[in-house]
Amino acid sequence: MNTSSVRVRGLKKSFGDLAVLKDVDLEVQAGQVVVILGPSGSGKTTLLRSLNLLETPDAGTLEVCGHRIDIPSHGRFDRATRKQVALLRQKTAMVFQSFNLFPHMTALENVIEGLISVKKVPRAQAAERGRQLLAQVGLAEKADSYPAKLSGGQKQRVAVARGLSMDPEVIFFDEPTSALDPELRDEVLSVMRELANSGMTMLVVTHELRFAREAADRVVFMENGRVVKDCPTEVFFGADSGERIQQFLRRY
Ligand SMILES: Nc1ncnc2c1ncn2[C@@H]1O[C@H](COP(=O)(O)OP(=O)(O)O)[C@@H](O)[C@H]1O
Ligand SMILES: [Mg+2]
Structure with missing residues (x-):
């Protein structure tokens, strides 16, 4: 059985002359929480957006x-690929910084x-589900x-509930707390932690090292x-992760 989500x-992607993704390989198993770290401009957002084809890789x-x-090496996606x-998009959700x-x-x-426009769920039934999800995110x-x-933290929790409404198998988060004041970040991170504990497959771009330490498998x-x-995770934050990682961690 294939347990990869x-x-x-x-994976390769360039914007004009700028090569943004250079031969990326990545695997996330069902139920795993993977945190993506890295300096600004390293291609994290482009990678996430490529995974649900918001960005078309080369x-x-x-x-x-x-x-x-x-x-395809030339031209457009054929009908079967579209x-x-x-x-694929129906099984994934994305939570953005903004x-x-x-x-x-x-x-x-x-x-x-x-739920109403894509899944054609009757409004009353959708509203019932929506209220459950809003309760889940407090x-x-x-x-x-x-x-x-x-508040920003509340808006982001609504965005998480919206993502969950489609019953995704995997959720992609792109710096979900970066636009928030520090005192509002925890309420979003704790919702994310609960999701992680519930077995949701998550791929999270963040600069929150504490979240990475506590919630990430990798x-x-x-x-x-x-x-x-x-x-x-324990190797990444351990003493033997290598000079580049140690240097990155010292900056945070
Ligand atoms: N639509 C775009 N057009 C041109 N350049 C882009 C576009 N999106 C991203 N880039 C560039 O690609 C590089 C990687 O961006 P990004 O994936 O957003 O990195 P990160 O999320 O790690 O900060 C950056 O140099 C950025 O300026
Ligand atoms: Mg980014």
């Missing part, structure tokens, strides 16, 4: 939740929008609030478009 081989093979995409992309909530919709409406009281009336360190270290 994510398997990436030979080369490589992706297999996400059982859907395989071979990036179908795989659509199916929340990306709809300002004209309440918290609850934001959470259930996908926001039962805020169902009818608009994003403008929520740490992947990227630099200049390459994975330069991929090891168990």
Whole structure:
């Protein structure tokens, strides 16, 4: 049985002359929490966005939740591949640094929008599920609030609930706490920790080393478009992780 949720081989991506991903391999087993660390500009966001084809890689093979995409060397995706992309997206969720909530919709409406428009769930049933999810992230009281009336930490928790609404097999987080004031970060991190404990497969780009230490099974360190270290968390934070990692850790 294949227990990989994510398997990436030979992923390459350039923007013009700038090679941003240079032959990236990555594997995430179902139920694993993998934290991606690395300096700014190393390609972390581009990698995450490539995994659900928000960004189209130039080369490589992706297999996400059982859907395989071979990036064609010329031209566009064929019909069968586009179908795989659509199916893959239904099994993944993405949480962005900037929340990306709809300002004209309440918290609850934001959470259930996908259920109604993509999954065609009847509104009353979607609303019931949405309220459960808001309760799960500690926001039962805020169902009818608009994003403008929520703190950054609350907005990000709504975004997590929205991601969960589609019953994803894997969630990608791209610096989910970087836009938040320090005192609001913990409420988001603790929701993420609960998700990790519940067995959710998670791939998390973050600079929160404490979260990485406590919640990650593995740490992947990227630099200049390459994975330069991929090891168990305790090895990454241990004394023998290598000079480059030690130097990076000293800066935080
Ligand atoms: N759409 C884009 N067009 C041009 N350059 C981009 C684009 N997206 C990212 N880049 C560049 O690619 C490099 C890697 O970016 P990114 O994946 O966002 O890195 P990270 O998330 O590790 O900071 C950076 O030099 C960035 O400026
Ligand atoms: Mg980034």
